[in-house]
Amino acid sequence: MKTFRNIFAVLLILTALPVFAQTDKATTERLVNAQDFVFVATRALPLSSQDVFAVMSSMPNPNASGSIALTGAQYDLRIKKDSVIAFLPYYGRAYQASMNPDDSGIKFKSKDFKYVKKERKKGGWTITIEPNDVKDNQRLTLYVSENGYGTLNVLNNNRQSITFNGFISEPKAKK
Template sequence: MKTLKNYMVAVMSILCIPAFAQTDKATTEKIIENQDFVFVATTAMPLSSQDVSAILYKLNSPNSSGAINLSGSRYDLVVKKDSVVAYLPFYGRSYSANLDPNEAGIKFNSKSFSYEKTKRKKGGWNIVIVPKDVKDHQKMTLYVTESGYATLNVMNNNRQPISFNGYLMEAKKKP
């Protein structure tokens, strides 16, 4: 039992410590202050339920953690001073049916939204984004580290909550 406990502590330590930084502290602070960044999702973590667990069991290996690997896909949240554009997948239970298959996932383009950032005491930021001109009421919370790694939690009135792990990068400038 003690060996298993030590093994789990070692594995969690390796998973929690990033191998290299995505951005440096100055760049991360600059893009958050300028409200001009892209959150790139690398994994999705749906809220666990019996239905979702059964599907994940079929998609992933039986011993998987429930996280869905999104690498190789370009799922992101683009945040600018004048707009928020979301293109993210959704895995979980929806409480209202959407008849248009092109509207599946978390996809919207908002020009009217609130953006509230708070600096954490031990480093990093909490950013709350609430689009006001989107059909479904959503609240998106980004937890960002100084090195640019982030977790995005999406709360929606018509769906189960979902979280995404990923990183921030500078938005590409249009020529």
């Protein structure tokens, strides 16, 4: 019985860990102000459409909520003072299709971009990024909470908008 209680306690602790904040307020503020962080996407929320629902319902264990868990892959948006690098999936309707299969998803590298950071009244930040040197006209709006959680909204002239939930973290040092 004591072993059962210990196993139960460990499982309870492990399931409660994701509830805690990703970073503390000081670390999040430092990362946002330094303009050097990574937004790691954990869920994708495409616009509601019959096409996306049809694809989702054909998958095993379909999720009726319309959100897609992004497990197993590292989808992110890397922001530095001199560059923005996006590697995110895309689910939704494209109004203008690309003939290159490598153009799927939201993938770009930009050295020429507009970066606007505004502090929100109830805490956190709204960061707007508009790359000038990428093929599609895109606008990325990142809402960051004080504890490091974020919501990224991607608007594109050639596709339906898509939203990602995730968190920000420090960039990993290269070896």
